[in-house]
Amino acid sequence: MGLDAPNFIGIKLSPQFQNISLELKSARLYQFNLPFKKALDLKHASLNQREGLILILTDKTGHVGLGEISPLPGFSRETMGTAVYKTTMLVDRMLNFGEFTATQDTQNSLSWKERTAPSVVHFGVESALLGLLANANSISVGAMLYGHSSNKVPLNGLITGSLSEWVPAAENLINEGYKTLKIKVGRINPELESRGVKDIRQRVGPDIKIRLDANRSWNLESAIEFGKSVYDAGIDYIEEPTTDPAELPRFFDACGVHFAFDETLHGIINPTISFDSYTGLKALVMKPTLIGCTARFITMVNLAINQDILPIISSSYESDVGLAILSQFAASITGDKVAVGLDTRSYLAAGTTKTPSPVQDGWMPVRTLKTQDLDLSHCELLYQS
Numbered sequence: 001m002g003l004d005a006p007n008f009i010g011i012k013l014s015p016q017f018q019n020i021s022l023e024l025k026s027a028r029l030y031q032f033n034l035p036f037k038k039a040l041d042l043k044h045a046s047l048n049q050r051e052g053l054i055l056i057l058t059d060k061t062g063h064v065g066l067g068e069i070s071p072l073p074g075f076s077r078e079t080m081g082t083a084v085y086k087t088t089m090l091v092d093r094m095l096n097f098g099e100f101t102a103t104q105d106t107q108n109s110l111s112w113k114e115r116t117a118p119s120v121v122h123f124g125v126e127s128a129l130l131g132l133l134a135n136a137n138s139i140s141v142g143a144m145l146y147g148h149s150s151n152k153v154p155l156n157g158l159i160t161g162s163l164s165e166w167v168p169a170a171e172n173l174i175n176e177g178y179k180t181l182k183i184k185v186g187r188i189n190p191e192l193e194s195r196g197v198k199d200i201r202q203r204v205g206p207d208i209k210i211r212l213d214a215n216r217s218w219n220l221e222s223a224i225e226f227g228k229s230v231y232d233a234g235i236d237y238i239e240e241p242t243t244d245p246a247e248l249p250r251f252f253d254a255c256g257v258h259f260a261f262d263e264t265l266h267g268i269i270n271p272t273i274s275f276d277s278y279t280g281l282k283a284l285v286m287k288p289t290l291i292g293c294t295a296r297f298i299t300m301v302n303l304a305i306n307q308d309i310l311p312i313i314s315s316s317y318e319s320d321v322g323l324a325i326l327s328q329f330a331a332s333i334t335g336d337k338v339a340v341g342l343d344t345r346s347y348l349a350a351g352t353t354k355t356p357s358p359v360q361d362g363w364m365p366v367r368t369l370k371t372q373d374l375d376l377s378h379c380e381l382l383y384q385s
Contacts, residue, residue: 022063022136027091028056029383030376031084034319035349043215044074047317051080053087054321054352054379056371057128064371065132068289068322068352069124075266075290075316076120086121088383094125095385122293127325130294131368140368141325142332145298150335152363153327155343156182156211163188163196170200177361180209180236180339185226186217194229201233209339212238213285216263220247227255237282240264252280260312265300266290275307283310285341288326290316301333310334314341320353324369327357331366350378 033049040047052070059065069087071078078086127141134141143149157173159166159181170181181200185193201210212235218226223241237258242251245264252259260283275281284304288297304311313330315323323342330340342364345356354375357364 022059022061022133024057024095024132025060026058027095027383027385028381029084029087029091030054030056030379031080031382032319032352032376032379034351034378036347037349040317040347042072042074047073050317050319050348052319052322053080053083053124053382054319054374054376055087055091055124055128057091057132059132059136061136063132063136065128065130065135066321066325066369066371066374067124067126067128067131068318068325069121070289070316070318070322071120072290072316078120083121084382086119087125090121090125091383092385119292120289123289123291123297126294131325135368140331140366141328142330142366145329146332148335149328149331150366151331152336152365153330153334153342154179154336154339155359155362155364156180156339156341157362158341158343159183159200163192166196167199167203170204173362174204174208177363179207179362180211182211182213182341184215185212185238186214186241190218190222190226191229194226197230197235198233206234209236210234211236211260212241213262214238214241216240216243216245218242220244220251223247223251224254227251227257231256239285248281249277249279258282260285260310262287262314268300273303275303275309281309283312285312285314287314287316288329289318289322310338312338312340315344317344317347319348320345320351320356321369321374323357323364324353324367327364327366328368351375352378 031053033051035049036047052068055067055069057065069083071080071083130141134144140149157178159169161169173181183197218241220242235257237260239260239262241259242248248259258280262285265284265286291297291300301311311333313326313333315326323345326342334340343359352375353369353373357367
């Protein structure tokens with residue numbers, strides 16, 4: 001499969017990569033089932049294990065690109081069965097192409113402009129292709145796209161337990177070196193939660209950033225009441241405090257707490273829209289595997305940057321392979337300046353690499369995985385061509 005680099009899968013690469021190409025030789029697809037250390041309670045589901053797919057692409061010179069396709073129940077549009085079917089169909093089609101140009105790319109509906117819904121499959125397959133092209137040129141994916149990359153990224157320290165656990169968890173994270181905390185709210189009485197947020201601020205001091213995530217838990221009135229109660233705690237932003245995102249500018253006007261989009265982004269088909277009308281919008285919390293294809297994701301990142309909105313890369317509880325890919329994107333998009341939401345590996349009791357990426361002092365190193373780094377003992381080979 002010859003790939004036209006200047007518009008590789010709908011993405012404009014850095015100038016130095018505009019005259020290179022690659023040809024696919026083979027593909028393997030594995031399915032994994034990794035247990036969580038304890039049941040993970042999401043808004044629409046409770047999970048005991050994380051299911052997903054690892055795609056390994058190899059070119060004719062022996063270079064490898066890895067991708068992860070892991071639908072998140074209750075959030076992704078695809079089931080695991082659908083993801084397997086769509087992935088194998090897409091990979092078959094790519095392997096059967098002779099010359100694969102930018103024109104053919106669009107004609108075969110591999111760009112976001114031709115799609116009607118986000119797809120975890122497209123992002124996973126395209127990530128593997130980008131990784132393959134980057135590995136063939138001894139560079140990280142992020143540097144290939146943006147021309148620069150940090151070697152590590154700062155992380156949100158995630159607090160998800162019961163209210164009585166918040167302050168001890170915050171203190172532990174600060175002692176471990178985290179400079180940004182993220183607290184899940186909207187689960188119990190808002191007044192009690194606001195007290196918990198203020199207790200954390202009092203314990204950690206003024207220099208630690210505190211972010212909140214409400215997952216659309218409140219109506220506008222309750223959200224405003226909560227926002228007013230935590231205003232003095234110096235909140236960086238709160239993700240999706242209201243059930244209706246159209247009400248968020250009114251929320252900001254009433255309480256002065258900045259907000260961020262998360263779930264709202266998954267329903268935006270055209271990523272070139274303007275956010276100018278959303279007064280108080282500070283960040284787009286981007287889960288690339290839920291946003292969809294890489295061109296759509298990168299277009300949305302560039303839109304955020306151009307509108308002075310923070311693009312915060314976040315995970316959907318991917319395995320080691322997916323987290324390594326996301327860290328490469330984050331290393332070039334926000335680098336070592338902005339904490340990202342990739343601190344989820346600790347929830348899993350096993351992984352897809354022999355050694356998980358070590359988190360030290362609240363930082364994750366950025367690494368490019370090779371096949372010898374993989375641990376496929378939890379995996380079943382589904383497809384080989």
